[in-house]
Amino acid sequence: KKTVGSSSTPLNKAELKAAIVKHLHCSLGTDENKANNHAWWKATCASVQEHVLEGLRKTQKSHYLNDTRAVHYFSAEFLMGRLTSNNLHNLGLFEQTEKALNELGVNLTDIMEEEQDMALGNGGLGRLAACFIDSLATLDLPAVGYGLHYEHGLFRQEIKNGEQIERPDSWRDYGNPWEICRPESIQDIPLFGYVETKYGENGRVSKEWHPGHIVKGLPWDIPVVGYGGKTVNVLRLWQSQASDYFNWDVFNAGGYVDAQKENVQAETISKVLYPNDETEAGKELRLIQQYFFSACSLKDIIRRYKRAHGDDWSRFSEQVVIQLNDTHPAVAIPELMRILIDRAELDWDYAWSICSKTFAYTNHTLLPEALEKWPARMFEKILPRHLEIIYEINHRFMDQVEAVWPGNNAIKQKLSIIEEGAEKMVRMGNLSVIGSFAVNGVAEIHSALVKKDLFPEFNHMWPDKLTNVTNGITPRRWLKACNPALSQLIDGKIGNDWPLHLHKLQGLAEFADDAKFQKQFMKIKHDNKTQLAKEVFTLTGVEIDPNAIFDVQIKRLHEYKRQHLNLLHIMALYRRLLENPQYDIHPRVFLFGAKAAPGYKLAKDIIYAINKVAEKINNDPRVNHKLKVVFLPNYRVSLAEKMIPAADISEQISTAGKEASGTGNMKLSLNGALTVGTLDGANIEIAEEVGDENIFIFGLTVDEVETLDRKGYNPFDYYDNNRELKAVLDWLDSDYFTPGKPGALSSLKRSMLEGGDPYKVLADFVSYSDAQALADKAYKDSAKWAKMAILNTARMGKFTSDRSIKDYVERIWKLVPCEVE
Numbered sequence: 001k002k003t004v005g006s007s008s009t010p011l012n013k014a015e016l017k018a019a020i021v022k023h024l025h026c027s028l029g030t031d032e033n034k035a036n037n038h039a040w041w042k043a044t045c046a047s048v049q050e051h052v053l054e055g056l057r058k059t060q061k062s063h064y065l066n067d068t069r070a071v072h073y074f075s076a077e078f079l080m081g082r083l084t085s086n087n088l089h090n091l092g093l094f095e096q097t098e099k100a101l102n103e104l105g106v107n108l109t110d111i112m113e114e115e116q117d118m119a120l121g122n123g124g125l126g127r128l129a130a131c132f133i134d135s136l137a138t139l140d141l142p143a144v145g146y147g148l149h150y151e152h153g154l155f156r157q158e159i160k161n162g163e164q165i166e167r168p169d170s171w172r173d174y175g176n177p178w179e180i181c182r183p184e185s186i187q188d189i190p191l192f193g194y195v196e197t198k199y200g201e202n203g204r205v206s207k208e209w210h211p212g213h214i215v216k217g218l219p220w221d222i223p224v225v226g227y228g229g230k231t232v233n234v235l236r237l238w239q240s241q242a243s244d245y246f247n248w249d250v251f252n253a254g255g256y257v258d259a260q261k262e263n264v265q266a267e268t269i270s271k272v273l274y275p276n277d278e279t280e281a282g283k284e285l286r287l288i289q290q291y292f293f294s295a296c297s298l299k300d301i302i303r304r305y306k307r308a309h310g311d312d313w314s315r316f317s318e319q320v321v322i323q324l325n326d327t328h329p330a331v332a333i334p335e336l337m338r339i340l341i342d343r344a345e346l347d348w349d350y351a352w353s354i355c356s357k358t359f360a361y362t363n364h365t366l367l368p369e370a371l372e373k374w375p376a377r378m379f380e381k382i383l384p385r386h387l388e389i390i391y392e393i394n395h396r397f398m399d400q401v402e403a404v405w406p407g408n409n410a411i412k413q414k415l416s417i418i419e420e421g422a423e424k425m426v427r428m429g430n431l432s433v434i435g436s437f438a439v440n441g442v443a444e445i446h447s448a449l450v451k452k453d454l455f456p457e458f459n460h461m462w463p464d465k466l467t468n469v470t471n472g473i474t475p476r477r478w479l480k481a482c483n484p485a486l487s488q489l490i491d492g493k494i495g496n497d498w499p500l501h502l503h504k505l506q507g508l509a510e511f512a513d514d515a516k517f518q519k520q521f522m523k524i525k526h527d528n529k530t531q532l533a534k535e536v537f538t539l540t541g542v543e544i545d546p547n548a549i550f551d552v553q554i555k556r557l558h559e560y561k562r563q564h565l566n567l568l569h570i571m572a573l574y575r576r577l578l579e580n581p582q583y584d585i586h587p588r589v590f591l592f593g594a595k596a597a598p599g600y601k602l603a604k605d606i607i608y609a610i611n612k613v614a615e616k617i618n619n620d621p622r623v624n625h626k627l628k629v630v631f632l633p634n635y636r637v638s639l640a641e642k643m644i645p646a647a648d649i650s651e652q653i654s655t656a657g658k659e660a661s662g663t664g665n666m667k668l669s670l671n672g673a674l675t676v677g678t679l680d681g682a683n684i685e686i687a688e689e690v691g692d693e694n695i696f697i698f699g700l701t702v703d704e705v706e707t708l709d710r711k712g713y714n715p716f717d718y719y720d721n722n723r724e725l726k727a728v729l730d731w732l733d734s735d736y737f738t739p740g741k742p743g744a745l746s747s748l749k750r751s752m753l754e755g756g757d758p759y760k761v762l763a764d765f766v767s768y769s770d771a772q773a774l775a776d777k778a779y780k781d782s783a784k785w786a787k788m789a790i791l792n793t794a795r796m797g798k799f800t801s802d803r804s805i806k807d808y809v810e811r812i813w814k815l816v817p818c819e820v821e
């Protein structure tokens with residue numbers, strides 16, 4: 001059994017001090033007197049990294065000697081955030097390092113602020129990948145994360161006059177102490193060109209792809225330290241580079257400048273993360289990115305497999321499972337087919353039998369606009385051979401459909417990988433289902449809807465293929481590291497192994513009524529709020545009172561997530577306070593954090609509206625002792641780590657059926673925030689765990705949304721019949737919040753009226769406002785609130801990502817843990 005801090009070569013305080021000073025001198029070229037926080041941080045990381053790399057070497061040796069089956073998690077996004085605190089905690093070195101630095105006159109918390117977030121992801125899907133690789137290492141499971149080494153992660157958000165401005169993110173400007181460059185494992189990746197059909201003497205027809213370009217993939221490895229420090233897996237991220245030999249001709253002809261153009265093109269591939277989630281942009285570069293990292297990763301996997309098994313492909317799918325994080329890496333399916341057929345010269349059926357036992361696919365959305373489709377013409381230009389293979393996969397699949405539904409062309413059209421129409425499109429979702437042996441949704445309700453609404457025919461053809469794995473979060477980052485005071489309180493009550501066995505938090509339930517424990521618990525919450533209040537003041541200049549309710553909505557900005565429902569309610573409270581200064585609510589601070597996709601107009605309008613309403617309310621002495629609104633700029637993992645421990649209320653208010661799971665909901669509840677939420681995604685499972693009395697559920701259910709749609713939803717029914725709602729919406733047309741600029745907020749109102757209110761904001765308004773009133777009432781009874789908060793923390797055991805990973809292992813991956821040392 002693992003105990004924390006039992007890593008193989010423990011570093012004591014004296015050794016840490018010596019190592020840090022050595023790195024200050026020998027790696028950073030400075031000394032104790034000259035070093036600034038940045039240098040101290042780097043020297044600390046370098047000292048720890050030595051230790052991490054030992055663990056990595058031992059892990060790789062164990063995996064090699066045991067010839068382990070491994071999962072390969074393919075994801076276009078890994079939202080890692082900062083690594084220092086996480087690595088120190090997982091190695092059991094946090095406290096020693098803190099003390100060592102203290103004796104050197106340095107504060108660990110301060111120097112950790114020097115680290116840039118690794119923001120190589122947009123939101124939930126990317127952060128899920130990061131939590132999963134933490135759990136995989138913690139559970140001693142052989143695993144590799146594969147993705148893209150974006151030079152620029154998700155844009156940095158500034159707010160100017162209430163509007164979002166995007167600035168480039170440069171997370172590696174001063175070097176990243178955790179990553180290791182591996183030029184020895186470079187891969188060549190072909191692109192463009194044409195396909196030649198060859199007729200062999202034996203009558204065998206074969207295909208040869210003559211690529212028009214070759215780009216190099218250079219891998220960077222980020223060690224992933226499991227909790228307890230034994231297994232250290234890797235996250236391997238590919239950077240694109242021009243392949244030098246390809247440019248020699250131009251270069252020799254004196255075309256030095258032209259040769260650089262080629263370089264620029266090749267290096268563009270991993271330049272920047274696309275900032276859209278949920279709406280597909282259909283850009284050529286994005287398809288190239290997807291192919292680039294999928295092809296690099298497959299080559300890497302095959303190289304490793306061949307080292308152990310030579311040309312014997314019969315054991316490939318026993319050794320290798322590839323998890324596709326959404327359809328973004330789905331082009332790996334035809335790529336593996338291409339390698340098996342064109343390169344290894346296997347016949348189609350054998351190749352397909354290997355391929356269709358290798359891939360599994362996770363679906364993260366039902367929103368039609370998020371389902372990836374590529375124009376067949378674009379596919380043909382970039383990946384001509386892959387398009388042929390996709391046609392062949394589809395042809396054979398259509399025969400299967402014909403066998404199940406003879407003569408039914410409507411079903412064939414629906415299930416085909418190719419969408420016929422004005423422009424032929426390749427449907428990546430269909431390809432993923434057909435090419436995978438397992439498909440999962442990310443929460444019970446979402447998986448049920450995947451079966452019922454998204455892929456019902458596939459579910460009929462392969463009743464065991466579609467399944468559920470409810471998402472989870474790593475409690476190491478999202479409680480132990482981000483909320484040290486609460487963690488220590490918990491340690492003292494139930495012992496310190498809850499980060500590995502989160503169900504043990506149940507043990508806190510017996511203290512939920514204990515007045516002393518309630519006080520301790522709420523004192524920590526209050527201290528966390530005080531700390532956040534300071535941060536808010538630094539970042540925005542707005543003063544907030546830690547005695548107010550901190551009500552938090554943090555997530556990407558989307559209509560379906562309904563930040564504008566929250567805003568309408570805030571405006572309603574404001575109105576009530578203006579109309580009746582005695583209106584009795586506990587003071588509340590509404591905190592938002594959200595980035596909008598740069599091209600998503602209405603999302604940006606909502607950010608602007610929140611900021612304008614905030615400005616007005618915060619400066620209105622009639623109400624600002626009761627109400628404050630704060631939009632924190634540049635929401636990201638490291639800011640989440642500061643906001644979540646300070647939250648009293650968690651806003652999870654998506655239209656039922658739209659949020660696949662949500663994971664912020666789990667993080668907030670784990671830290672003792674009460675959810676105001678709809679019956680959507682994992683909220684439903686959270687309600688089951690905490691009990692209906694410890695959550696504020698409101699709004700239409702999935703069935704009610706469906707019924708309303710069938711009947712014909714008319715937002716004017718609500719607008720015309722609710723005076724408050726009408727007044728609040730009309731307020732948006734005035735210049736009350738935007739002096740001198742009437743109509744500056746009108747687009748919001750329009751979307752909810754003439755626009756048809758696609759996310760049923762008006763339908764849920766009253767129910768939401770009632771739930772908020774109940775929350776307010778509950779907060780006024782502080783013992784009751786404390787009990788509810790404690791029970792939220794106590795009952796989050798299910799949502800550890802360790803449980804999610806165990807579900808994947810049992811239902812899909814069939815992996816065996818491999819002890820290191």
Ligand code: 26Y
Nearest residue numbers: 124125277278279280364442659660661662
């Ligand atoms: C196709 C491209 C534009 C695209 C890029 C990113 C499409 C989608 C995404 C990201 C989607 C995403 O983050 N989905 C979220 O996944 C979480 C983890 O499963 C869920 O908790 C959350 O409900 C879902 O919205």
